Amino acid sequence: MSGFIVAFESTYGSTKQYADDLATRLGTTAVDFEQARTDLQAQPGAILVVLSPVHGPSLPGAKFITDLSSSELDGHRVALCTVGMTLDDAVIKKDGAAKALGGKAKNVTRFYLPGRLNYSELSNTHRATMWTVVNMLKAKPMKNDNDKMMIDTFDTDVDRVDLSRLDEVEQWARNSTAG
Incomplete structure (x- = not known):
């Protein structure tokens, strides 16, 4: 042990x-x-x-x-x-x-x-959730660095x-x- x-x-x-x-x-x-x-x-x-x-x-x-x-x-x-x-x-x-x-x-x-x-490995449910989150972030008027990173890396393996x-x-x- x-x-x-x-x-x-x-x-x-x-x-x-x-x-x-x-x-x-x-x-x-x-x-x-x-x-x-x-x-x-x-x-x-x-x-x-x-x-x-x-x-x-x-x-x-x-x-x-x-x-x-x-x-x-x-x-x-x-x-x-x-x-x-x-x-x-x-x-x-x-x-x-x-x-x-x-x-x-x-x-x-x-x-x-x-x-x-890795978006290429995500379940359909997880991918749909990420799509929703990213689209909500795109509509957000004041984006922080983390919001921008999520938008920029959407549907990309990171x-x-x-x-x-x-x-x-x-x-x-x-x-x-x-x-």
């Missing part, structure tokens, strides 16, 4: 790519949320790093953390890494992960990782995955074991 639990949920693969890379760095294996819940009980004091995509208001990683009881989290340091396409400045300013975590936000370190959005962004997460996890 490495003392680290790397839990993830992935829709199109970029979150899994991050989770697998981080788990390798930490000497463990990335697991799904169900296995992570079991591992939390089996590894008291393990550092938990949760990675999940963010799709609009949906943030499965935050839901996983908020669904864990205080006793399940007792003794564990926790981080949430959200993977998405929003520009860094916009995501940090909005901090949707803190809102989604509610009262647990103060005990969860949060990281943002840029993801991948890969912003940057595994070097895991350096900060790895450092946090390793420093969390020192205390």
Whole structure:
């Protein structure tokens, strides 16, 4: 046992790519949320790093953390890494992960990782949702940089995955074991 639990949920693969890379760095294996819940009980004091995509208001990683009881989290340091396409400045300013975590936000370190959005791989429902969002943004009179990026990259495969962004997460996890 490495003392680290790397839990993830992935829709199109970029979150899994991050989770697998981080788990390798930490000497463990990335697991799904169900296995992570079991591992939390089996590894008291393990550092938990949760990675999940963010799709609009949906943030499965935050839901996983908020669904864990205080006793399940007792003794564990926790981080949430959200993977998405929003520009860094916009995501940090909005901090949707803190809102989604509610009262647990103060005990969860949060990281943002840029993801991948390949329109060529989207489900019809997701593609239709993106078309609607982009058309609403086009009608918006005052567009910010993130709005412009979404409009400009619509129907284009965009890969912003940057595994070097895991350096900060790895450092946090390793420093969390020192205390």
